[in-house]
Amino acid sequence: MNTLGTFYGIGVGPGEQGLLPVLAWDRLQHCHTIYVPRATSQDASTARACLPQNTIPEERFCEVEFDMSRDHAVLLARYTAMAHSITEHLRAGHDVAYLTLGDTMTYSTFNYTLQAVRRACPDAPWRVFPGISSYAALAAATGFPLGEGKERVQILPCPETADELEFFIRRNDIVVLMKVGKRLPMVLELLQKLELTDSSAFGSRIGMPEGFCLQGLAPLLAESHTGYLSTMLIRNPTPHLS
Numbered sequence: 001m002n003t004l005g006t007f008y009g010i011g012v013g014p015g016e017q018g019l020l021p022v023l024a025w026d027r028l029q030h031c032h033t034i035y036v037p038r039a040t041s042q043d044a045s046t047a048r049a050c051l052p053q054n055t056i057p058e059e060r061f062c063e064v065e066f067d068m069s070r071d072h073a074v075l076l077a078r079y080t081a082m083a084h085s086i087t088e089h090l091r092a093g094h095d096v097a098y099l100t101l102g103d104t105m106t107y108s109t110f111n112y113t114l115q116a117v118r119r120a121c122p123d124a125p126w127r128v129f130p131g132i133s134s135y136a137a138l139a140a141a142t143g144f145p146l147g148e149g150k151e152r153v154q155i156l157p158c159p160e161t162a163d164e165l166e167f168f169i170r171r172n173d174i175v176v177l178m179k180v181g182k183r184l185p186m187v188l189e190l191l192q193k194l195e196l197t198d199s200s201a202f203g204s205r206i207g208m209p210e211g212f213c214l215q216g217l218a219p220l221l222a223e224s225h226t227g228y229l230s231t232m233l234i235r236n237p238t239p240h241l242s
Helices: 022-029 072-091 110-120 134-142 162-170 181-194 218-222
Strands: 007-012 033-039 061-066 096-101 126-129 153-157 174-178 200-204 212-215 230-235
Touching: 007 022, 007 110, 022 126, 033 072, 061 072, 072 096, 072 110, 096 110, 110 126, 134 174, 134 200, 134 212, 134 230, 162 174, 162 181, 181 218, 181 230
Parallel strands: 007 096, 007 126, 033 061, 033 096, 153 174
Antiparallel strands: 174 230, 200 212, 200 230
């Protein structure tokens, strides 16, 4: 009977090539199969582009196309099918890796993959290597402290309404806003109203060639930018801590 292979989750990027833990890179190079997600709207996998220059044979990579469906049944079927494919390799004694952009366990599609693999092959060993989140990369690029002393930091996907977002801003020292997307104009309008544009930072496609980061949002307010793959850090100097 073959010894089961190990399933690895590895966070890369979030944009800059080669930005991943040394230990994760060492494990990755010895994996038999490497699953790399690719958005249906993209021609190539962004996660794979974040790997260091390497000589890993092309046949080890398995590209997986995905979209951002909110249908739970669709998601369950998709990840169950992928888990069965991964399990075949694990039962053959092969180590398998799955790449994900940013931190492995923070708003990541890898969470669904890991759950599905553990259901399909509960005895298989697994290990998750943490990656660098987009908000940590943005904080580092702009010199924006993510909490000093006993400051309260709230991490959340961008709310649908300005009232809901204002609720969180007023009750925290710092709000980390992820998944901004098409709600960016609403967010900018609210921050202007609250006079917080100078104490906020914004990053789009952080670390990628076409990406940019801003400390202070005046340039962003003057131009039209997409909110896709964007993160925002909002500091409220006078929160209502109730």
